[in-house]
Amino acid sequence: MIARDEILARSAAGDDRYPLLTIDEFFDGNDDEQSIAPNQYGYGRPDLAEIAGRLEILAADPAVAWVRIQPHEEMFEPDYVGIAAESVAICSSMSNEDIDARLDVHSLMAEGVFEGFSYAEEDYCEVPEIPKGYTPFTLTWSLTRLPRHVSDCVVVFLAYKTRRRRKPTSCHTRTWTGASSLPRHVSGGAARGLAYQDRRRRPRASCHTRTWTGASGWAFWSGLWRNSTMA
Incomplete structure (x- = not known):
């Protein structure tokens, strides 16, 4: 797993923007289950290995140019420990519906993918080329899927x-x-x-x-x- 210091260094070299990370950089050796979609962890969200596996299979499809992890802004705060992801960027010629089906976003406890990035595109550095006919999509998790123990009182x-x-x-x-x-x-x-x-x-x-x-x-x-x- 990539070290936080390396991410910060790449951000500094990229005019304080957020560097997009590869699947391996974020997931390989990462045992912090709350580093992505922490709100759903323990309530049905698959573990990191399963998420990484699905992303790798998707990335191997000829209709997918690249898959990158979008860092969470909070990990750039001075007192933050570790790394955290906001979402996943997927550059593909497929429709959002096809990507949803391929990833089975429902079982991921995720929202359907949407066009664009989590933050403005200019806020990222190390963004791979977007081929003609391809569109960047974002896979994200939100708080609309909260645990059922949240009570009426x-x-x-x-x-x-x-x-x-x-x-x-x-x-x-x-x-x-x-x-x-x-x-x-x-x-x-x-x-x-x-x-x-x-x-x-x-x-x-x-x-x-x-x-x-x-x-x-x-x-x-x-x-x-x-x-x-x-x-």
């Missing part, structure tokens, strides 16, 4: 941010909070509501990042979520 707070960061200019931020986008079993005593903010911030700038406040960080509070707090 618990208020669940989920924050999702998409923000731009790099050299000081401007920043576009979106934040979703609340329980309305959570599984159906989170109901009853748990208040439901969704707050959406779309605002401009300064002096942040042009790097697209996503942060989940969830299972490596999802927070649970007892009591009810008051609608007045969501204005």
Whole structure:
């Protein structure tokens, strides 16, 4: 498995962008099951070896130009220990439906693949060439698949941010909070509501990042979520 220091060095050499990693770099010798899709680990998500095996089979298909692991932004924080992946990038001439079927995303406890990268493409370095007729897709896991022990007497707070960061200019931020986008079993005593903010911030700038406040960080509070707090 690639060392965190090497990833950081490659990031620094790439103008502080996120280097895409090969399957072997991320998975070979990696025994940290929570280094990717930690929210689903222990609740049906296959182990790392199984995920790596499926990706390797997919990567061998002539309709796939390359497969890369997209690092998680949090692993670049100074106090972070180890490595972490946000998602998987797949460059293919197949449709997203075909990729979903080939990987069996349902059994991976993953979402269906979508076109593009987790963050803005310009926020990555070491991106392989995208051949004509091929499209980059992203395989990702989200908090919409939470463990069933989340009970009705618990208020669940989920924050999702998409923000731009790099050299000081401007920043576009979106934040979703609340329980309305959570599984159906989170109901009853748990208040439901969704707050959406779309605002401009300064002096942040042009790097697209996503942060989940969830299972490596999802927070649970007892009591009810008051609608007045969501204005």
